[in-house]
Amino acid sequence: MRFGFLMYPGYEELDLIGPWEIATMWQTYANGPECVTIAETSAEMRCAKGLITRAGLTYADAGTLDYLLVPGGFSAFEEMKNPATLEFVRQCAREGKAVLSVCSGTFILLAAGLLEDVRATTNWKVLARLREAGVEVIEERYVHDGRIWSSGGVSAGIDMTLAFVADQAGPEAAWTVQYQSEYLPDGRLYGSVSTWDGAPAYARRPG
Amino acid sequence: MRFGFLMYPGYEELDLIGPWEIATMWQTYANGPECVTIAETSAEMRCAKGLITRAGLTYADAGTLDYLLVPGGFSAFEEMKNPATLEFVRQCAREGKAVLSVCSGTFILLAAGLLEDVRATTNWKVLARLREAGVEVIEERYVHDGRIWSSGGVSAGIDMTLAFVADQAGPEAAWTVQYQSEYLPDGRLYGSVSTWDGAPAYARRPG
Numbered sequence: 086m087r088f089g090f091l092m093y094p095g096y097e098e099l100d101l102i103g104p105w106e107i108a109t110m111w112q113t114y115a116n117g118p119e120c121v122t123i124a125e126t127s128a129e130m131r132c133a134k135g136l137i138t139r140a141g142l143t144y145a146d147a148g149t150l151d152y153l154l155v156p157g158g159f160s161a162f163e164e165m166k167n168p169a170t171l172e173f174v175r176q177c178a179r180e181g182k183a184v185l186s187v188c189s190g191t192f193i194l195l196a197a198g199l200l201e202d203v204r205a206t207t208n209w210k211v212l213a214r215l216r217e218a219g220v221e222v223i224e225e226r227y228v229h230d231g232r233i234w235s236s237g238g239v240s241a242g243i244d245m246t247l248a249f250v251a252d253q254a255g256p257e258a259a260w261t262v263q264y265q266s267e268y269l270p271d272g273r274l275y276g277s278v279s280t281w282d283g284a285p286a287y288a289r290r291p292g
Numbered sequence: 293m294r295f296g297f298l299m300y301p302g303y304e305e306l307d308l309i310g311p312w313e314i315a316t317m318w319q320t321y322a323n324g325p326e327c328v329t330i331a332e333t334s335a336e337m338r339c340a341k342g343l344i345t346r347a348g349l350t351y352a353d354a355g356t357l358d359y360l361l362v363p364g365g366f367s368a369f370e371e372m373k374n375p376a377t378l379e380f381v382r383q384c385a386r387e388g389k390a391v392l393s394v395c396s397g398t399f400i401l402l403a404a405g406l407l408e409d410v411r412a413t414t415n416w417k418v419l420a421r422l423r424e425a426g427v428e429v430i431e432e433r434y435v436h437d438g439r440i441w442s443s444g445g446v447s448a449g450i451d452m453t454l455a456f457v458a459d460q461a462g463p464e465a466a467w468t469v470q471y472q473s474e475y476l477p478d479g480r481l482y483g484s485v486s487t488w489d490g491a492p493a494y495a496r497r498p499g
Contacts (some may be wrong), residue, residue, distance in 0.1 A: 097475065099313035102343065104305035106446065109341035122343065129336075134316035136309065136329065139336065139344045173450065184469025186475065188474075209474060226478050238474035243447070251482055260483025266306065267395075267416060267445035269495050270477035271433050275458055286475050 086116035089150040089177065091190075092140045093124060093170060095160025097133040099239050100187040103245035104154050110265045111250050115258040122148045125169050133158040144173045153177040154246070157188025157208060157238070165196035174199070178232070185234040185249060187242030194233065204230045208238035209285045224286035233263060237285060243268065293325035298382065298397075300331060300377060301349045304340040304487070306446050307394040311361050311453035317472045318457050322465040330354045332376050340365040351380045360384040361453070364415060372403035375433025381406070385439070392441040392456060394449030398422060401440065411437045415445035416492045426482025431493035444492060450475065455493040 088108050090101055096180045102260050111117025124140035126131065131137055131187045142148075156173065164170055174197040191207040194200055195218055204221045206212070206228045227236035227245035229252065238247035247268065251259035263269070278284050295315050297308055308329075318324025331347035332453045338344055347348050349355075362381065371377055381404040397452065398414040401407055402425055411428045413419070413435045423429045434443035434452035436459065443452035455473065458466035470476070485491050 086426065097313075098309050098316075102305050102309040105343065106304075106341065109305075113341070120341070133347065134313065134327070135321070136312065137346045137348060139346070141342065141344060170385075191435070209471075219440070238472075240450070240473050240475040242479070244478045244480070247480075247482065256482045260487070263482050264416075264488045264491070264495075266447050267492075268447040268477075268493075269433070269481070270447070270475075270479065271451045272477065272479050273454075274467075274476070275463045275470050280467070281471045284471070286472075288471075288474075 087149065088118040088120045088152040088233045089147060089154070090120065090122045091124070091153060091155045092122055092130060092138060093164045094130045095133050095158050096156045097158035097191040097239060098136050099186060100156030100158060100190060100242055101154070103240060103243040104185070104187065105113070105248040106241060106266055107250065107262055110262040111258060115254060115261045115263045117250065117254065117258070118151055121147070125167070133160065137153045144169060144284065150181050152181055152185065154187065155193050156242070157186070157190035159189070161189040161192050178188045183232045183234060183249070185245065188238045189236045189237050190255050194235070195220060199233060203233045204228055205235040206237055207234065207235065209283050210238070212285060226287050228259040237278050252266065293331050293358045295327045295359040296330045296354060296361070298360060298362045299328065299329055299337060299345060300371045301337045302340050302365050302369065303363045304365035304395060304446060305343045307359070307363030307365060307397060307449055310447060310450035311392070311394065313473055314457065314469055316452040317469040318465060321472045322461060322468045324457065324461065324465070326356055328354070332374070340367065349488065350488065356361070356387055357384050358388050359390050359392065360388060361392040361394065362397035363449070364397035366392070366396070368396040368399050368456065372400045378404045388403060388443060388454070390439045390467040390483060394452070395442050395445045398442045401442070402427060406440060410440045411435055412442040413444055414438060414442065416446070416490055433494050434487060
């Protein structure tokens with residue numbers, strides 16, 4: 086089994102590396118799939134906030150993937166016009182078991198034609214934009230609809246990927262990943278959601 | 293103001309990139325310090341789980357830093373023997389306002405001589421080892437003692453860095469970072485802490 090993580094110029098760091106850490110803990114401690122990073126080319130690329138990374142594989146040599154995760158970032162709105170990326174994502178959807186998106190990565194799934202009659206979510210800043218594109222938007226931290234998983238912005242991909250592990254491999258595997266990554270957030274809020282214009286429904290729900 | 297993130301071969305991905313995302317959100321949305329990645333050399337390096345990254349600056353050209361974050365990973369126990377790294381960390385401690393460690397990165401601070409009479413924490417797997425080294429270990433998700441901040445394993449660095457932003461810039465800045473990164477974890481536990489041998493005290497506390 087193989088789990089691919091898509092990189093493109095300007096992807097948001099934590100969108101990819103949060104889920105990557107969860108998935109590689111699954112690989113290491115609970116017999117999860119082999120995790121690989123993939124981009125159109127093997128060139129170095131700069132992330133949204135300046136981190137420098139390079140993918141291990143290209144579209145041409147990625148081979149068959151069981152799962153693909155697509156991160157977001159402001160540059161997702163450019164990347165969603167890249168025919169090579171859209172064809173690669175479509176191929177993964179055809180051949181694999183699940184496609185996951187984080188943040189504005191959902192718009193790449195949209196452009197690839199994967200969101201027809203699929204409920205999904207995205208970063209809170211672009212929920213309206215996704216709705217206007219005709220998608221049934223569900224304002225949860227993450228949404229699972231058939232073979233498509235999508236999450237809110239940036240850090241929400243961590244929660245989604247952990248839920249994905251539980252779905253694919255059972256709660257014991259997810260628990261192993263959770264304590265290996267010490268993912269027991271303190272849950273502290275540093276402000277009031279009432280001061281957050283455009284907060285998604287899940288954040289506005291009493292805790 | 294400048295915030296440095298130390299890279300070395302085999303560092304654990306999320307140890308660095310969780311805090312990096314929080315700090316770069318601080319930079320972008322709340323007038324936080326400029327964030328930079330730093331390593332001994334400008335060579336590409338492979339992380340603990342295989343991610344390929346490269347630091348933007350080397351020890352020689354890092355300049356003065358106000359803050360330094362040191363990630364962990366199994367390779368931290370090798371890196372703590374690297375004199376160039378220890379001297380760089382010491383220099384940052386002398387010239388800067390705070391040094392932060394995540395996970396086994398705390399052992400690099402220890403080797404640099406920064407933990408004398410300082411309470412600290414680390415990854416749950418090596419709490420006893422840190423205690424045996426003479427450090428007063430506090431089993432919290434993160435510990436702040438003077439100019440030294442330390443956290444538990446992997447994902448705990450995110451909570452620490454958010455608390456650090458609140459400490460340095462106030463809760464409004466931390467709240468801005470929190471909603472920009474949509475860091476409102478769902479808090480779900482996939483198993484029982486009673487099945488986690490060696491769980492740190494904070495995890496064993498009733499929620």
